[in-house]
Amino acid sequence: MRNTLLLLISGLLFGFSSKVSVADELLEHPVIKPIDGSRLLAERSSKENYGMLKVAYKGEDGEQPVAEGISWKLVYQVDSLGRDEIKANYMHAVQEIGGKSYGLRRATRANFRIPTLDGGVTWLSLTLKGNGLYELEIVDEALLEVAVKFDAASLGKELREHGRVSVYEILFATDSDRLLPGSGAALDVISEMLLSDLDLSVEVQGHTDAVGSPARNKQLSNDRAIAVKAALELFGVLGSRMRAVGHGSSMPLGDNATEEGRQRNRRVDFALLGQKASQH
Template sequence: MTQLLHKANRLLGNALLAWMVVTPCGVAAAAAAQDHPLLSGMPGYTIESRKHIDFGTLPDAGLMYCAPSKKCDATNPGFSAEGKLIAEGEVTVIRYETQGAGGTLPVARSYEAAIRSIGGRKVTWSEGHEGTQIFLIEKDARRTWVVLENYFKSNYRLTYIEEKPMQQVVTANQMANAIRQQGYATLYIVFPNNSAAIQPDAKPAINEIVALLATDKSLRLSVEGHTDNVGSASANKKLSQDRAASVVKALIEAKVDSSRLQAKGWGGEAPIADNRNEEGRAKNRRVELVKLK
């Protein structure tokens, strides 16, 4: 990360640094110490609020369209087919404000230039300097989305989404206890956006399901996929069915008898949390192992 910041400093030049400083280290001010490591605040602005969560997505639910064709699912990672930013990972939200003159144009131009200098690109449809701009930085096989909300002269907000899967492995014993007590166990297996492909990160969870079935030879399971309510109901139902089928396929490849398994997709029909916020949507994107009679 430090190398990225040094590169940004070299390329921006003194004229741009008069508006924005991308600092690699050694910042003395207490407020600057709370900046995101990738980018600092504009000179003359202070941090009004800062929020960080280990795993989530864009806090606001508004649609964000990317450029130039709006085919966000094909051209820009992290977007749904409808053009909504649905990237997930470590989220940091920082709001800056100033008591001085401020201005939306210098904020927009400075961040756009700074992000471009470290290998990022602008992926929003809107080309204006006011409003919401989304940038994507891809470095060392890791993606970071930067959302700049720049509506007022006196303040702006930066949201960083650093791609990573939500880590959660439920042990075979925990699954067995849940199935015994309530008839099902809940797993959070991370899939790529709009995809049913099993990722290497899912292997520990698959191994625990295999261990569960090996321990109880009479157990038969319905592997049931669930989504949040983002996107169309029909697409979500198909996606959840495909994901459940992918888990079943992985279990069969691990030598589980196919007669002990079935796959079912519910889409967003059975939420367990509030879809109006990201915390709830993350809980709704799940796989349940339901005991078959």
């Protein structure tokens, strides 16, 4: 087998030597690169600020059906290598940087889970289409960072005045209580609010849309509320100042018949405990 792989490893970076145009560089993944001699088929490739990839991952650290984050679909053509050689090159590169392949072994497909230095995960799905054509589907959970539209002072003021605030910037993996890395900014602001006002105690309330059974949504929302409470404890907030409750789809703010309404219903609320809202 020809060894055409040129590893350029720095931390968790890896790549293959390949000349690409400036336009291709803007489209391609910053870390996972094509094999030397590959040509990007830009008309069949794309990059999205938010996308989903079915990963069907089952490992020692848990299960995950879907990955969410910044996503790439990159299609390449390389004439110098066969299908087995392309697959072997990527398997070797991923192993060199601490990643692992997982799932069923197929001749035309390979799935990889690659940990990153900041605690996130890069997911890579390689599909071999034959005749030197291969496709990379990539999701970077670590790069998914949602900008919050509030600060600790304004959030605390709203909580005091209205007794409840809704937060949409806390993100979870689909059908899971696993917090996504993009939730960090919102959790940081919420913890700052609670740490700056030690008189505040809150009920962390999980809410879902109406997709799925009421029993499943109730359990999922409760698990997510518990996960948020645990995360805030890691930020230094005492657990005794918080109570986690899941309401499922029983308290909608929007119409579950529309996607916009369902998005409004998928949220985490923070409600005052043991205090009444200020009267204004």
